[in-house]
Amino acid sequence: xxxxxxxxxxxxxxxxxxxxxxxxxxxxxxxxxxxxxxxxxxxxxxxxxxxxxxxxxxxxxxxxxxxxxxxxxxxxxxxxxxxxxxxxxxxxxxxxxxxxxxxxxxxxxxxxxxxxxxxxxxxxxxxxxxxxxxxxxxxxxxxxxxxxxxxxxxxxxxxxxxxxxxxxxxxxxxxxxxxxxxxxxxxxxxxxxxxxxxxxxxxxxxxxxxxxxxxxxxxxxxxxxxxxxxxxxxxxxxxxxxxxxxxxxxxxxxxxxxxxxxxxxxxxxxxxxxxxxxxxxxxxxxxxxxxxxxxxxxxxxxxxxxxxxxxxxxxxxxxxxxxxxxxxxxxxxxxxxxxxxxxxxxxxxxxxxxxxxxxxxxxxxxxxxxxxxxxxxxxxxxxxxxxxxxxxxxxxxxxxxxxxxxxxxxxxxxxxxxxxxxxxxxxxxxxxxxxxxxxxxxxxxxxxxxxxxxxxxxxxxxxxxxxxxxxxxxxxxxxxxxxxxxxxxxxxxxxxxxxxxxxxxxxxxxxxxxxxxxxxxxxxxxxxxxxxxxxxxxxxxxxxxxxxxxxxxxxxxxxxxxxxxxxxxxxxxxxxxxxxxxxxxxxxxxxxxxxxxxxxxxxxxxxxxxxxxxxxxxxxxxxxxx
Numbered sequence: 001x002x003x004x005x006x007x008x009x010x011x012x013x014x015x016x017x018x019x020x021x022x023x024x025x026x027x028x029x030x031x032x033x034x035x036x037x038x039x040x041x042x043x044x045x046x047x048x049x050x051x052x053x054x055x056x057x058x059x060x061x062x063x064x065x066x067x068x069x070x071x072x073x074x075x076x077x078x079x080x081x082x083x084x085x086x087x088x089x090x091x092x093x094x095x096x097x098x099x100x101x102x103x104x105x106x107x108x109x110x111x112x113x114x115x116x117x118x119x120x121x122x123x124x125x126x127x128x129x130x131x132x133x134x135x136x137x138x139x140x141x142x143x144x145x146x147x148x149x150x151x152x153x154x155x156x157x158x159x160x161x162x163x164x165x166x167x168x169x170x171x172x173x174x175x176x177x178x179x180x181x182x183x184x185x186x187x188x189x190x191x192x193x194x195x196x197x198x199x200x201x202x203x204x205x206x207x208x209x210x211x212x213x214x215x216x217x218x219x220x221x222x223x224x225x226x227x228x229x230x231x232x233x234x235x236x237x238x239x240x241x242x243x244x245x246x247x248x249x250x251x252x253x254x255x256x257x258x259x260x261x262x263x264x265x266x267x268x269x270x271x272x273x274x275x276x277x278x279x280x281x282x283x284x285x286x287x288x289x290x291x292x293x294x295x296x297x298x299x300x301x302x303x304x305x306x307x308x309x310x311x312x313x314x315x316x317x318x319x320x321x322x323x324x325x326x327x328x329x330x331x332x333x334x335x336x337x338x339x340x341x342x343x344x345x346x347x348x349x350x351x352x353x354x355x356x357x358x359x360x361x362x363x364x365x366x367x368x369x370x371x372x373x374x375x376x377x378x379x380x381x382x383x384x385x386x387x388x389x390x391x392x393x394x395x396x397x398x399x400x401x402x403x404x405x406x407x408x409x410x411x412x413x414x415x416x417x418x419x420x421x422x423x424x425x426x427x428x429x430x431x432x433x434x435x436x437x438x439x440x441x442x443x444x445x446x447x448x449x450x451x452x453x454x455x456x457x458x459x460x461x462x463x464x465x466x467x468x469x470x471x472x473x474x475x476x477x478x479x480x481x482x483x484x485x486x487x488x489x490x491x492x493x494x495x496x497x498x499x500x501x502x503x504x505x506x507x508x509x510x511x512x513x514x515x516x517x518x519x520x521x522x523x524x525x526x527x528x529x530x531x532x533x534x535x536x537x538x539x540x541x542x543x544x545x546x547x548x549x550x551x552x553x554x555x556x557x558x559x560x561x562x563x564x565x566x567x568x569x570x571x572x573x574x575x576x577x578x579x580x581x582x583x584x585x586x587x588x589x590x591x592x593x594x595x596x597x598x599x600x601x602x603x604x605x606x607x608x609x610x611x612x613x614x615x616x617x618x619x620x621x622x623x624x625x626x
Contacts, residue, residue, distance in 0.1 A: 018287065018289040028179075035318055038317065045072055080131075093525060110457070130309045137157065142473045202233075205286045246274055351366055458524060471517045474517050494517055543561055556574065
């Protein structure tokens with residue numbers, strides 16, 4: 001059982017522990033060797049390396065062209081561009097009415113952090129790697145700023161070829177994975193810099209590998225612990241789950257205590273046991289265990305988040321978009337190369353000559369100069385050399401070529417409308433329907449990205465009893481710059497001690513921590529509406545069309561949906577104009593006694609709440625369109 005195995009690893013002596021960690025890593029790299037081979041080939045296809053070396057060599061020997069018509073890269077670039085223009089923002093929902101202000105602070109802190117780590121670029125990089133290989137990864141961790149002493153949170157996109165997962169894992173959130181490895185090829189100087197206490201051991205290990213090649217262990221063609229070609233060793237960091245039994249006491253009122261309970265509490269309480277899970281981190285290089293410590297993160301998860309593409313976890317291999325496009329791409333390349341070869345040979349298909357009518361020298365001249373324009377051919381006898389007929393390229397070549405292109409579009413789901421290559425004769429409505437069909441086809445990929453982003457948010461904030469990175473490491477007083485509800489920059493302070501008064505008995509100051517991040521409690525979702533300029537522009541023009549046909553859309557809503565830099569000033573002027581108009585209507589009202597409140601008997605009737613009239617709306621709309 002996993003509980004027994006992981007408990008043995010944590011409690012064993014170092015050498016036995018190292019042996020089990022190494023065996024786990026070997027199991028993971030063995031189970032994923034086939035996927036890694038396919039995934040590397042997927043990346044090569046995207047980069048334009050789409051021919052096997054043996055095929056290229058065979059074509060070279062026969063003097064045939066070897067063309068690469070890379071249609072995979074523009075498709076992936078289009079999909080990546082669509083993702084960059086349609087990002088989904090996290091939204092924080094309060095659980096009680098008292099959490100409204102905390103939610104605003106949490107939203108601002110999260111936005112500040114994501115901007116600080118340039119998460120837009122990190123997210124796009126992880127998405128592209130996922131669509132290429134089937135897996136992308138976020139690595140969320142903290143590191144010390146040696147200049148300021150602050151603990152900063154970092155979110156990075158990690159190469160999918162550096163992460164190895166428990167072969168028994170079947171879930172995207174890694175909840176059933178017993179371990180995860182991050183393995184990198186590093187030079188010995190780098191290892192000695194991070195682990196100076198192990199410098200002598202590292203030096204001896206690397207020297208031994210360099211001098212004795214028979215000790216280098218491989219899985220397939222990949223070296224396991226040391227690469228002679230790179231002159232680097234593999235540094236493995238393994239995060240694994242550790243299970244242990246914990247004793248605790250339950251009091252009659254339901255209160256729980258852990259640790260040593262004595263006296264009256266032990267007499268009235270009930271002693272119980274439960275399983276407790278924690279995460280540990282072991283680091284080793286070759287046959288040297290560098291460290292094995294409890295995870296520094298209290299959220300109880302691995303600090304890696306999987307961005308999945310196509311993977312059910314039912315014994316299937318992770319795959320991206322490129323995997324199914326390789327065969328149509330190969331067919332297209334080979335057909336184009338063959339067509340080019342035919343066109344190259346059509347200029348001189350050969351000559352038919354009656355035997356004995358030409359000398360060897362004349363034959364050689366005909367072979368070398370027979371396709372040259374204006375060449376003069378002299379022949380003996382009554383029969384002239386006859387050139388083989390130059391036929392046209394069969395039309396079936398072009399039909400099958402179009403079929404390969406159609407296959408690429410059908411398999412990827414990226415059609416002509418999405419590529420912007422739809423026929424000009426196609427109606428706008430038909431183009432829109434085709435674009436929606438393409439978007440529907442790739443919805444699964446974007447759902448996977450939203451799920452990964454939600455897991456990242458939960459790892460940043462944690463849950464009750466298991467705080468995330470933000471409440472755990474953002475403990476000092478800080479000032480964050482955020483964008484307020486009015487679109488203007490604002491500054492908020494977190495973890496700020498504020499003196500609330502003085503204790504009249506002790507005379508000590510009573511302080512309270514303002515915006516204590518460790519006390520925040522809310523729900524996190526990923527919004528359904530992408531917060532991007534393209535989507536906001538679509539919403540803006542939809543409001544314009546509604547106002548154009550007479551729908552009473554408030555002008556401030558139209559301005560809010562726009563990206564005009566002066567929209568806040570325009571909204572303020574509109575509000576001032578509306579208030580001035582309302583006051584003028586009140587001063588012009590009659591029939592009541594001066595000074596009497598409006599709405600009282602004998603007072604003038606209350607004017608209706610007025611805003612900009614339809615004429616103002618039209619002028620605003622036309623001004624924005626212009």
